[in-house]
Amino acid sequence: MNQDLVDQYLAEAPLRQDIPSSGKVPPNLVASELARQLDECAILLDIDGTLLDLAPTPREVWVPPGLAITLNRLLLKTSGALALVSGRSLNDIDLIFAPEQFPAVGGHGAEMRISGDSEAVATHAPPMEKELKRRLAAIAKLSPGILLEDKGYSLALHYRLAPHAEKAIYEAVSLIRADLPNAPIEVLPGKCVCEIKHSGFNKASGVVELMTHQPFRGRRPIFIGDDVTDESVFAIMPDFNGLAFSVGRRAQGVANHFDEPRDVREWLARLVEDKAAAGR
Template sequence: MTMTDDPTKATTDNTRVPDPIHAPGAVMPPLGECALLLDIDGTLLDMAPTPREVWVPPELATALGRLLQLTNGALALVSGRSLNDIDLIFAPMQFPAVGGHGAEMRLTPENESVAAHAPPLDKELKRRLAAIAKLSPGILLEDKGYSLALHYRLAPHAEQAIYDAVSAIRADLPNAPIEVLPGKFVCEIKHSGFTKATGVIELMTHAPFTGRRPVFIGDDVTDETVFAIMPGMNGLAFSVGRHAQGVAGHFGEPNDVRAWLSQLVKNSKSIG
């Protein structure tokens, strides 16, 4: 069965993805059968000059809380941020989450976070990488434990110098098990062997996520590993700000994602 073209007049279990998503014909599984997996920066939240300056609109927190209930707990934030940082941003609310690009995981809001087999970066390596922040004023250093991020939104002219310095360190340590993740005005260096995709795969083996169809929304290069695994998991992937390869559709900006999530809540009320 299909529903009417107007998503606010839904009368069946399936919810056709409404505007502003660019996904003609894409059909959401029922909320009780899907797992909502959501990146944070650049997807749920607008980018800010520094990671600490992001703002969570009250209506977003409300929608996420309601969707957590409607999915019976199968909603998770999937981020490069640490779980502690995620909790600070969304306080006082807590959500299931995959943090640190798959290094950490929390299955329910009440559970303690657990490491997903991810060793922290070597201290000496961190020290050398941290020194790169001295290349220019405006480069912000963020130590996540499992990774180290160099943010240059306030110093965009330093991009090439940052990557050159990271490459030089990697050349000195060719056997170091590290991976460089380019992002939006950020260069992140993490231990290899785990990604957002490995975190999502692990997450989906645990209740209440197991057996559900994942629906993932992300915006950055680091989200592409998750885009790539969605077809094999019978899932849907949507990108933000660009039409990434392999996704079912895309949103223009985070505000569109927030409006869509609010619409899902409204749809559930009209169906119920």
């Protein structure tokens, strides 16, 4: 990461005060105001549990009708400053939204694509060591219903179909970590998922890197996320005079929250519609 670019971005970040960067802000009020400022904003969106409803397995999520149209319109209105920020790999993100391809930060900050038609790049994220990955993968054998997802830079153990196995999974991970105290790994608890990744990157580091590149550079980020893994991004929004919203819960440091992904999709659609109305 180029720290000089990061420092310069922070110095150039918009200082608009008509939308507070802290305190509780009604989402609908923000939509009306942001519609007039989209050319100064960057829209950053988590996927699972934020844009898309959670499903029994990661492969069963689906993109509701109209969402791709809304995202493409936002991409146009922001001159390309819209990105998906996910724990999923870029390849997985593309499969979900096919045939559309959006700018994205994937793998919890391990991968990045600045524009929909650009090449994906790794952001200095080393793959997980093979033997460590093998030992962690074996945890899936603890119970039927535990689903193993190998993301390359991380490993996820989904137990939505085996909720009784939650304690056993985390105990097994703790034993491996105790046996390998110097292994540079981080455990990410999520919604019915335990994810293990290299400790040298996260969603926040990916977002900071993203914001040093055009067309994101110099804009005010608006981030929406739902899970523990999104909290690192919530925490850095004040540094960029940005706004954060959580989904399904009142997370610390956010302007407000949405009850469910459907509310997020409706809010984004309104953002586009209000922008069109403001331009008349």
